[in-house]
Amino acid sequence: MQQVRPAWRDGHFRARVVTVKKLSTDMLEVLLMPERSWPTHVAGQHIALTIEINGRLTTRVFTIASGANTRQKEKQIRLVTKVKAQGALTPYLHSCVPNQWVNISAPMGKFIWPKVKKPLLMIAGGSGITPFIAMLDDAVNNAQLHHTQVHLLYFAKPDEHVLLNELSAFSKRCEHFTYDVLTKQKDGDVEAHLCNFANAHWLVCGPHAMFEQVESYAKTINVPVSSEHFAALPVVSNTSLTENETFSLVHNGQSLAIDNQQTLLSQLQQAEQPVTYGCGMGICHQCQCVKKRGVVRDTRTGELSDSAEQLIQLCVSQAVTDLEIQL
Ligand code: FES
Numbered sequence: 001m002q003q004v005r006p007a008w009r010d011g012h013f014r015a016r017v018v019t020v021k022k023l024s025t026d027m028l029e030v031l032l033m034p035e036r037s038w039p040t041h042v043a044g045q046h047i048a049l050t051i052e053i054n055g056r057l058t059t060r061v062f063t064i065a066s067g068a069n070t071r072q073k074e075k076q077i078r079l080v081t082k083v084k085a086q087g088a089l090t091p092y093l094h095s096c097v098p099n100q101w102v103n104i105s106a107p108m109g110k111f112i113w114p115k116v117k118k119p120l121l122m123i124a125g126g127s128g129i130t131p132f133i134a135m136l137d138d139a140v141n142n143a144q145l146h147h148t149q150v151h152l153l154y155f156a157k158p159d160e161h162v163l164l165n166e167l168s169a170f171s172k173r174c175e176h177f178t179y180d181v182l183t184k185q186k187d188g189d190v191e192a193h194l195c196n197f198a199n200a201h202w203l204v205c206g207p208h209a210m211f212e213q214v215e216s217y218a219k220t221i222n223v224p225v226s227s228e229h230f231a232a233l234p235v236v237s238n239t240s241l242t243e244n245e246t247f248s249l250v251h252n253g254q255s256l257a258i259d260n261q262q263t264l265l266s267q268l269q270q271a272e273q274p275v276t277y278g279c280g281m282g283i284c285h286q287c288q289c290v291k292k293r294g295v296v297r298d299t300r301t302g303e304l305s306d307s308a309e310q311l312i313q314l315c316v317s318q319a320v321t322d323l324e325i326q327l
Contacts, residue, residue, distance in 0.1 A: 264314040
């Protein structure tokens, strides 16, 4: 199958690399042409991108930085990402060549243009600008921006703002869209800029610390917030669990001693067990496996599973009892 349809993988879509371009010292733009069966995204959604690195499939999640209109017209989607020197995937994106096939997931996520009749305040930190570029791209083309007042606060380190020419073009095309290009060093924290927008619906995408600041300020003045942040959510503590208990994890006929503090994925990795995984944060489902018996806790919500056979995601599961899984 791989010879007839390169990069064909069950449960994935394929996309061809169109170009990979440097936007700044550490920001890259990747244009992809998804195969025709890929279900078009809604601006603001993300995908899991899988590429083969040294014979091993590696997956990371990226927001699509272009609107659905662009996908329809040009058959392409765009990813814009920061290259992390120690990253598992982004340092290898440079070496992707035009026409190379990669795998992508269906579009995911609920961080999209909200259906509200209020002005919008978009708050972006660093590469968190990408969903807003996609939303504005569609809003300008669909005339949404002609009915809604939108202001963007775009924070990044000095000289690390990207796609400024696109923001400028959006504001020229539509007088309802305005934006500020800000740095913490010069303009202060995000909080200092929020008080003028108490009548708006806020959307925030950026580092966790920024999200927390915005969320806590929004609570004090009772403003609705939609957010997107990809860092793994903090583990929910459950006081009914005894600290540092040890359980046994039976998998494929072997038994491993595990604790109830770390995720199953990290403990299987530490024990050098062969385990498939991707994003490590509960999004891509590559670490999904069958739990045959036992109870696990979802680290994102604190929710407990039942003890029957069911699918679990190793990267967001902790042991609550002895477990048996099928890898
Ligand atoms: S590794 Fe992506 S969901 Fe677990």
